[in-house]
Amino acid sequence: MKKALIIPAAIAVLILVAFVTVNAYRVPTLHLPILEGDARPATVRTVEYVVDGVRCRGTSMGFARMASQGGGVVSVTTYARTRSAIVEYDPTVTDPDQIREAFMAPVVRDGVTYQFFNMLSQTERD
Amino acid sequence: MRILRTVVQMIFLGGAVALLAKGLAGVVPANHNCEAYCPFGGIAALFPLVKYKAYTCRLTELNMSLMISALILTIATKKSFCGWICPLGTLHDWLRKLGSRIFGRAFYVPREADRWLVSLRYVVLVLVLGLTWTVWGGDLGFRAYDPFYIIFTWGGHGTLAFSVYIAIAVVAVALFVPFFWCRYLCPMGAVLDPFSRAGGLRIRRNTDSCTDCGKCDRACPHRIPISQVDEVTARDCTNCLECMVECPEKGALELSCYGK
Numbered sequence: 403m404k405k406a407l408i409i410p411a412a413i414a415v416l417i418l419v420a421f422v423t424v425n426a427y428r429v430p431t432l433h434l435p436i437l438e439g440d441a442r443p444a445t446v447r448t449v450e451y452v453v454d455g456v457r458c459r460g461t462s463m464g465f466a467r468m469a470s471q472g473g474g475v476v477s478v479t480t481y482a483r484t485r486s487a488i489v490e491y492d493p494t495v496t497d498p499d500q501i502r503e504a505f506m507a508p509v510v511r512d513g514v515t516y517q518f519f520n521m522l523s524q525t526e527r528d
Numbered sequence: 529m530r531i532l533r534t535v536v537q538m539i540f541l542g543g544a545v546a547l548l549a550k551g552l553a554g555v556v557p558a559n560h561n562c563e564a565y566c567p568f569g570g571i572a573a574l575f576p577l578v579k580y581k582a583y584t585c586r587l588t589e590l591n592m593s594l595m596i597s598a599l600i601l602t603i604a605t606k607k608s609f610c611g612w613i614c615p616l617g618t619l620h621d622w623l624r625k626l627g628s629r630i631f632g633r634a635f636y637v638p639r640e641a642d643r644w645l646v647s648l649r650y651v652v653l654v655l656v657l658g659l660t661w662t663v664w665g666g667d668l669g670f671r672a673y674d675p676f677y678i679i680f681t682w683g684g685h686g687t688l689a690f691s692v693y694i695a696i697a698v699v700a701v702a703l704f705v706p707f708f709w710c711r712y713l714c715p716m717g718a719v720l721d722p723f724s725r726a727g728g729l730r731i732r733r734n735t736d737s738c739t740d741c742g743k744c745d746r747a748c749p750h751r752i753p754i755s756q757v758d759e760v761t762a763r764d765c766t767n768c769l770e771c772m773v774e775c776p777e778k779g780a781l782e783l784s785c786y787g788k
Contacts, residue, residue: 405783406529406769408729409608410536416601420593431583458586459666483564483588 431482432462436470443492446476448527451487455519456480465519469505472496498526529769537618544615544680552682562680568716570595575661584666602720606727610710610717611766616676620702620710624749627703635704636751645712653715675709706749724763728786731760737780744771744781
């Protein structure tokens with residue numbers, strides 16, 4: 403009878419391990435290079451946003467399209483689990499505030515205004 | 529033992545229902561539903577992960593980690609994932625008991641047909657993965673047909689108008705035919721099958737104490753002929769321990785862990 407306790411014990415341990423190890427590796431939902439090769443600027447800066455609305459590969463594509471519409475975005479990498487988006491940009495062309503305004507811009511479709519993305523936090527990296 | 533399993537089942541089913549309630553109330557992000565915790569998502573994510581180094585659709589590292597945990601759990605304790613964790617498995621288990629109370633018996637598929645029908649879950653597995661990785665272009669199109677997703681997201685994103693009828697049909701059939709979805713159609717069950725065969729925690733029959741009364745055979749919801757084997761190696765054993773609970777002879781059925 404005591405051996406039956408192995409089952410809930412194993413379940414508890416393995417689920418705990420799953421939740422602990424989930425942060426050990428990070429694979430993007432989307433990695434989209436926009437300026438590649440010769441088009442890639444010499445100086446690139448990075449900003450990380452936490453964005454309400456980035457929840458899957460499809461919404462990540464939409465985010466990348468909107469974030470890069472003003473130009474100067476080098477690449478967009480998103481992580482759906484943490485709703486984060488890492489944007490590389492050319493500091494001579496754009497800045498984090500302009501990128502934020504681009505992806506948070508309202509979109510009008512069939513007379514209805516949508517705001518697909520809402521920034522929750524913004525962190526600039528070196 | 530029965531109480532212990534019921535408590536564990538209630539924890540996981542309660543978690544799925546809580547996620548559903550939170551989703552319906554809009555207090556959690558749209559991608560934070562039962563799908564985020566589904567280990568089968570880890571299987572669906574494998575090919576795009578290897579080929580594109582990126583996840584498909586809403587799948588994340590959590591699906592991968594839980595998939596690995598589910599496989600290790602199956603190697604250690606056979607299909608206890610199905611019998612103790614899976615909310616859809618719990619729903620089927622409780623519907624089976626409810627059906628038996630209402631109708632006084634379970635309506636099992638004849639053994640000869642059952643032998644063929646169990647292979648259907650492999651067909652479903654191949655179809656789901658094949659379509660996800662090709663025709664559906666990485667989208668989780670199986671959502672529209674997956675009773676787990678339909679029930680625990682209440683027709684969430686990606687489901688279709690007819691999806692709710694699939695869920696109703698699965699629930700209705702489960703009242704008559706025990707574990708109909710799990711036994712014949714569940715692709716996760718198909719993934720776990722080979723690992724379950726190697727499962728270390730098994731029920732062992734002590735032939736000296738066993739009186740061959742057959743109560744264990746009748747108690748097994750998966751119709752495993754326990755009284756005819758020395759050790760339960762059947763892939764469908766979920767270690768629900770119903771046979772041990774029903775066994776009238778002390779020590780006739782025992783759990784053995786890697787032969788000890």
